[in-house]
Amino acid sequence: MxxxxxxxxxxxxxxxxxxxxxxxxxxxxxxxxxxxxxxxxxxxxxxxxxxxxxLTPERAEALLDDGEGVDAKPAPRPELLAAVRHEARRRRIRRTRLRYAVAAAAGAVALTAVVVPIGLTRTPPGVEVVAFETVAEVPVTATAELTPVAWGTRIDLDCTYESDGTDADAPQEGWSYALYVVDRDGTRRELSSWRASPGATARLEAGTAVDLDDIASLEIRAVASGDMLLLGTPD
Structure with a gap:
C-alpha cells in the first residue's frame, strides 16, 4: 500500500x-x-x-421504504439512505459551483465549457497534446490535452473563435459546437457541446471511457448542420 x-x-x-x-x-x-x-x-x-x-434521493427513499410494515422484509438501512443523500448533496454542491463558473455545459460524464482568457499552461508528464487541423473555412482553432486515467481518458480542450471584425452575422448567443471522440473501430461518441463567441476561448473539461491508445481522432462539429469543422489526431 x-x-x-x-x-x-x-x-x-x-x-x-x-x-x-x-x-x-x-x-x-x-x-x-x-x-x-x-x-x-x-x-x-x-x-x-x-x-x-x-436515482433521485426521493426515489432512493421510496425504494427503501417499500418494505415498511412487512415483517418478512428487513427494515430500511439508515446508513444506505444517508449515503445516497450524501452523494446527492455533493452533486448539488458541485452543480451550484459550476452554475456560477460555467458559460455552457453538456456531455455524458461531468464536463464544463467556460469562457476564459487565453493563457499559457504547462503540460504535465504523460499528457498528449493534440493540435486540431481546420477542415472548413471557419475562424476557429483548438488544441487538446489527453490524459490517460484509471477510467479512460480525460480531455482538456481549448477552442478559440478568432475575431476579425466581420462577425456581424454571428448569433448573439454564439455558435453551437460539439466535441466527438472516434475510436479505432470507427465508433463516434459525442462528449460535450458548447457555444463559441467571436473573440473568446472556451475551455472544456471532458472525459471518455475510451483509452488513450484506442482514440483514433477527435472532431469538432457544428451542432446545427453536423458538419465537421476541425479534426485532431493523436500521435
Whole structure:
C-alpha cells in the first residue's frame, strides 16, 4: 500500500463524481499511479455517476421504504439512505459551483465549457497534446490535452473563435459546437457541446471511457448542420 494512502483513502468517490478541484484531481491522479488499492477503488466506483444520474434521493427513499410494515422484509438501512443523500448533496454542491463558473455545459460524464482568457499552461508528464487541423473555412482553432486515467481518458480542450471584425452575422448567443471522440473501430461518441463567441476561448473539461491508445481522432462539429469543422489526431 502506498505510504500516502491514508490521506487519499476517501477521495475515490469525489474523484469519480467530478467533485475535486483541478489541483486536487491532478494530485489524486499522481497518487493513483503508485497506489493499486486506490486504483481498484476507482475502477469499482466508475459506474456510480451513471447510476446516481438515474436515482433521485426521493426515489432512493421510496425504494427503501417499500418494505415498511412487512415483517418478512428487513427494515430500511439508515446508513444506505444517508449515503445516497450524501452523494446527492455533493452533486448539488458541485452543480451550484459550476452554475456560477460555467458559460455552457453538456456531455455524458461531468464536463464544463467556460469562457476564459487565453493563457499559457504547462503540460504535465504523460499528457498528449493534440493540435486540431481546420477542415472548413471557419475562424476557429483548438488544441487538446489527453490524459490517460484509471477510467479512460480525460480531455482538456481549448477552442478559440478568432475575431476579425466581420462577425456581424454571428448569433448573439454564439455558435453551437460539439466535441466527438472516434475510436479505432470507427465508433463516434459525442462528449460535450458548447457555444463559441467571436473573440473568446472556451475551455472544456471532458472525459471518455475510451483509452488513450484506442482514440483514433477527435472532431469538432457544428451542432446545427453536423458538419465537421476541425479534426485532431493523436500521435
Amino acid at each position: 502506498n505510504a500516502d494512502h491514508e490521506r487519499f483513502a476517501d477521495w475515490d468517490s469525489a474523484y469519480v463524481l467530478g467533485a475535486l478541484s483541478p489541483a486536487e484531481r491532478r494530485e489524486y491522479e499522481g497518487h493513483l499511479e503508485t497506489c493499486e488499492r486506490c486504483r481498484r477503488a476507482v475502477e469499482e466506483l466508475a459506474p456510480m455517476p451513471g447510476l446516481l444520474a438515474r
